[in-house]
Amino acid sequence: MAELCVEVGDAFLAELKRRIGVTDNTFIAREALTIINWAADQRIAGRDVVSTEGGRVHARLRMASLERAGARR
Numbered sequence: 001m002a003e004l005c006v007e008v009g010d011a012f013l014a015e016l017k018r019r020i021g022v023t024d025n026t027f028i029a030r031e032a033l034t035i036i037n038w039a040a041d042q043r044i045a046g047r048d049v050v051s052t053e054g055g056r057v058h059a060r061l062r063m064a065s066l067e068r069a070g071a072r073r
Contacts, residue, residue, distance in 0.1 A: 043070035
């Protein structure tokens with residue numbers, strides 16, 4: 001298994017843990033990797049990742065890494 005070392009600001013990490021109700025840094029890293037893997041799959045399939053309400057798009061997730069993944073279709 002590969003080791004992943006990431007530097008994250010203490011205040012940002014503490015606030016994120018508070019918001020999602022967890023205390024384990026490893027859990028957050030696994031969740032984050034799961035989300036980006038899913039989002040990359042969506043872009044590779046030609047779909048956008050969006051936030052909607054009532055069928056209306058409020059926000060579209062834009063990340064350079066996801067745009068690169070989408071270009072690999």
